Amino acid sequence: MHNPRWDAIILGAGVAGCALARRLAPVHRVLMLEQRSRLAKAPRIGESLPGAARVLLQELGLLERFLSGPHRERGPAVSTWDSDTPVWQDAITAPSGPGWVLDRQAFDDLLRDGAVEAGAELRTGCRRMDITTDASGWRVHLPFEGVTHHAPIVVDATGRSGGIAHRLGLTRVADDPLVCLYSILPARPDDHDASLRTCADDHGWWYSVKLPSEKRVLAYHLDINDPLRRELNVPEAFQQRARRQPLLSQVLGERELAPVHNHPAGTALLEIDNLASADKGFLAIGDALMTFDPISSQGLFHALATAASAHKAICNGFPENNDALRAFQTEMQAVQRRYLDHWQRTYAGPRRFSQCPFWATRAQGDVQTV
Ligand SMILES: Cc1cc2nc3c(=O)[nH]c(=O)nc-3n(C[C@H](O)[C@H](O)[C@H](O)COP(=O)(O)OP(=O)(O)OC[C@H]3O[C@@H](n4cnc5c(N)ncnc54)[C@H](O)[C@@H]3O)c2cc1C
Structure with missing residues (x-):
C-alpha cells in the first residue's frame, strides 16, 4: 500500500489523540502517528484526574477497565495558599465525586490500547514527517517508510509542543513561562x-x-x-x-x-479563531489546543473532552460543513474564557506575596503573549 487513504490522521498518541481515535475508529479509517518509538515506561507527572472524567471514560467504553486499574481515589486537598493557615477541602464534597490519583503509565496504556483495539492504526517512531495539502486534502509523507498517507482531516494532538499547528503557521495567543x-x-x-x-x-x-x-x-x-x-x-x-x-x-x-x-508547565493557548487558516480539515485537541496550568488539574479531563468535541464536529460533517468547525470553535473559546478567569483568580489568591514578580504579573491576568 503506497498511498494509503484514511478518513483522519491523528498526530500524537497521547491521551487526547488516543481518545479521539477510539471514538472514530469503529466507523472511520484512522491513522495515529506518534514520534516516540518506545512509549514511556518512566513515571510521568500529571496524575490527578477529576471525577467529571467518569462520564467521558464511560462514553469511551473504558470506565470498567479504568476502575479495575491501579489508580486510587483522591483524598482531601490541603493548601497554604491565601495564608499560612492550612485550609482543608474534603474530597467527598466535589460535585462529580472525588476523582483519582492515577498510575499515569497505566492510564496512558489504557487509552492507547483502547484506540488500537477499536481499529485505529498506530505507527510509532515517526520523528520526521512532511505535511502538505492539495486539492484532495492532506498528505503526510513519512520519509523512513517512503509512504505518503492521505486524509481529508489532520488532527494535531502533539501535546504542549503543538508542533504541527506551529508548523502550519498558527500562533499562540498565550504562552506562560x-x-x-x-x-x-x-x-x-x-x-x-x-x-x-x-x-x-x-x-x-x-x-x-x-x-x-x-x-x-x-x-x-x-x-x-x-x-x-x-x-x-x-x-x-x-x-x-x-x-x-x-x-x-x-x-x-x-x-x-x-x-x-x-x-x-505554563498556560499555552492556540489562536482558536484562526484554526481554519491552517487549511481545510485541520483540528487541534488536548494540550496542542490549550495547555492548562497544572494548578487547574484539568489537563487530562480537557484532553478527553476536546477529543469528544472534535469527534462531534467530525460526525457533524467537518470539514465540509463549516458550521461544525464554528461550533467547535465557539465551544473551545468558551472553555478558554472560563479557564483564564479561573486561572487569574487562583493566582491573585496569595496576597501575602502580591509584591513578588511571580505572583504580581499573574495576578494582573498577564498570561504572556508570544
Ligand atoms: C507538571 C505537570 C503536572 C500536570 N499535572 C496534571 C494533573 O495533575 N492533572 C491533569 O489532568 N493534568 C496534568 N497535567 C497536564 C496533562 O499531563 C496534559 O494536559 C495531558 O497529558 C495532555 O494530553 P495530550 O494528549 O494533549 O498531550 P500529551 O499527553 O503530551 O501527548 C502528546 C503526544 O504527542 C507526541 N508528539 C509530540 N510531538 C509530536 C510530533 N511532532 N509528531 C508526532 N507525535 C508527537 C508525544 O510524544 C505524545 O505522545 C500536568 C502537566 C504538567 C506539565
Missing part, C-alpha cells in the same frame, strides 16, 4: 497520607501527593528565568526548600534524594 521542577521520591513504608498538598511561596508554588505506585511526587512551579531554578536542580536544595513548608515537611521527613526533572 512557568516551569515545573519535580522529583518522584522513593516510597517510605510509613507514608499513608492520601492528601494533595499545595503551598504557595514567594517564588511559586509546590504540590505533593502520594502515587498509587507507593512513590511520592514533589513538584515546584516557578518562572523559567528565575535564577532559583538553577539552585533547585540540586536534589538536596530542592528538598530542603520544600521542607520550609510545614505541610510538606510533615510528609517528606528524611526522604532519600531523587533526581530533579524540569518540565515546561
Whole structure:
C-alpha cells in the first residue's frame, strides 16, 4: 500500500489523540502517528484526574477497565495558599465525586490500547514527517517508510509542543513561562497520607501527593528565568526548600534524594479563531489546543473532552460543513474564557506575596503573549 487513504490522521498518541481515535475508529479509517518509538515506561507527572472524567471514560467504553486499574481515589486537598493557615477541602464534597490519583503509565496504556483495539492504526517512531495539502486534502509523507498517507482531516494532538499547528503557521495567543521542577521520591513504608498538598511561596508554588505506585511526587512551579531554578536542580536544595513548608515537611521527613526533572508547565493557548487558516480539515485537541496550568488539574479531563468535541464536529460533517468547525470553535473559546478567569483568580489568591514578580504579573491576568 503506497498511498494509503484514511478518513483522519491523528498526530500524537497521547491521551487526547488516543481518545479521539477510539471514538472514530469503529466507523472511520484512522491513522495515529506518534514520534516516540518506545512509549514511556518512566513515571510521568500529571496524575490527578477529576471525577467529571467518569462520564467521558464511560462514553469511551473504558470506565470498567479504568476502575479495575491501579489508580486510587483522591483524598482531601490541603493548601497554604491565601495564608499560612492550612485550609482543608474534603474530597467527598466535589460535585462529580472525588476523582483519582492515577498510575499515569497505566492510564496512558489504557487509552492507547483502547484506540488500537477499536481499529485505529498506530505507527510509532515517526520523528520526521512532511505535511502538505492539495486539492484532495492532506498528505503526510513519512520519509523512513517512503509512504505518503492521505486524509481529508489532520488532527494535531502533539501535546504542549503543538508542533504541527506551529508548523502550519498558527500562533499562540498565550504562552506562560512557568516551569515545573519535580522529583518522584522513593516510597517510605510509613507514608499513608492520601492528601494533595499545595503551598504557595514567594517564588511559586509546590504540590505533593502520594502515587498509587507507593512513590511520592514533589513538584515546584516557578518562572523559567528565575535564577532559583538553577539552585533547585540540586536534589538536596530542592528538598530542603520544600521542607520550609510545614505541610510538606510533615510528609517528606528524611526522604532519600531523587533526581530533579524540569518540565515546561505554563498556560499555552492556540489562536482558536484562526484554526481554519491552517487549511481545510485541520483540528487541534488536548494540550496542542490549550495547555492548562497544572494548578487547574484539568489537563487530562480537557484532553478527553476536546477529543469528544472534535469527534462531534467530525460526525457533524467537518470539514465540509463549516458550521461544525464554528461550533467547535465557539465551544473551545468558551472553555478558554472560563479557564483564564479561573486561572487569574487562583493566582491573585496569595496576597501575602502580591509584591513578588511571580505572583504580581499573574495576578494582573498577564498570561504572556508570544
Ligand atoms: C507538571 C505537570 C503536572 C500536570 N499535572 C496534571 C494533573 O495533575 N492533572 C491533569 O489532568 N493534568 C496534568 N497535567 C497536564 C496533562 O499531563 C496534559 O494536559 C495531558 O497529558 C495532555 O494530553 P495530550 O494528549 O494533549 O498531550 P500529551 O499527553 O503530551 O501527548 C502528546 C503526544 O504527542 C507526541 N508528539 C509530540 N510531538 C509530536 C510530533 N511532532 N509528531 C508526532 N507525535 C508527537 C508525544 O510524544 C505524545 O505522545 C500536568 C502537566 C504538567 C506539565
